[in-house]
Amino acid sequence: MTTTKTLLLLPGDGIGPEVMAQAKRVLDWVQARSEARFEVIEDLVGGAAIDAHGVPVTDATVAKAIAADAVLFGSVGGPKWDSVPFEIRPEAGLLRLRKDLAVFANLRPAKVFDALAEASSLKPELVRGLDIMIVRELIGGIYFGEPRGIETLPDGSQRGVNTEVYTTAEIQRVGRVAFDLARKRQKRVCSVEKANVMESGLLWRQVMTGLQKAEYPDVQLTHMYADNCAMQLAKNPKQFDVIVTGNLFGDILSDLTAMLTGSLGMLPSATLGALKADGSRPAFYEPIHGSAPDIAGKGVANPLAQILSLALLLRYSFDMEAAAASIEAAVERVLAKAGRTPDIAEPGRAQISTTQMGDAVLAELAAT
CATH class of the missing domain: 3.40.718.10 (Isopropylmalate Dehydrogenase)
Incomplete structure (x- = not known):
């Protein structure tokens, strides 16, 4: 019987929601073509949570993270929240999640x-x-x-x-x-x-x-x-x-x-906690690029680090090595022959949008 895995998505601020949207498309592709089943929950963190709740992460969101099989995080912060008190800055939400989840190995x-x-x-x-x-x-x-x-x-x-x-x-x-x-x-x-x-x-x-x-x-x-x-x-x-x-x-x-x-x-990360008796472990996955407020909302952010973070999640939390490897191989093929977002563009290569980069990855996945 297929076990449903609970996955908490925390897109956050800046380019976080934009790149997370592309990772969700890849997650949907994985679920449609495998026996894996995911219960996907989405919530607020960082500046978005400050705007909605007055704190960078709520107790309820932390509880969801602890209960989830894995957390996929986007980014937090931006000049909009530069004047908030230090103790409730957007980054404090990220630090609390790491600490309360007891994920110690990045x-x-x-x-x-x-x-x-x-x-x-x-x-x-x-x-x-x-x-x-x-x-x-x-x-x-x-x-x-x-x-x-x-x-x-x-x-x-x-x-x-x-x-x-x-x-x-x-x-x-x-x-x-x-x-x-x-x-x-x-x-x-x-x-x-x-x-x-x-x-x-x-x-x-x-x-x-x-x-x-x-x-x-x-x-x-x-x-x-x-x-x-x-x-x-x-x-x-x-x-x-x-x-x-x-x-x-x-x-x-x-x-x-x-x-x-x-x-x-381009770079993903995984943060792991201690192994439990059942073989599972708390886990938190995020790209390392930050919220990039200067390009937020322009549709030009590179979603590959977020997509590759999803691949790490599939590998380390769900033991889905084949799916993780397929995503990583698709990214490599995209870089070799498709257009690129501005951060990795080179002379003579077409520049494409965040969504178009997601399209390209999905096209490579579909071709396998």
């Missing part, structure tokens, strides 16, 4: 499609064939550590405080995700921190070393300081397979890696 694949090698900021020979997986710890570290805040000193000046904190258990659980992924790839993990100047980084290195020796002797583990890793990504990115790192460094390095692929509009 997977950011950075793959260069052959057709886009020329679009990279690096020389094509440095990035052609690039396939890196960055595993970023997402709900710990300096973004969540205590104490934090802005305090007034006796002389009337102010001091901002954020604290970098990691425990053995937090490091081990994200490390296991990285090592497990590496076993399915090239069996190489590079652990990134600043053990030379930060005690939290020293602990990170010690825990990763112990975990590899105890549980993953078949996977090669190397260590690298975060600043050197940034330099190496710009110098020789294909030396990496899986990179695992903390929240702050992961935030920076994953965006750097994204630009090696040619466009933020």
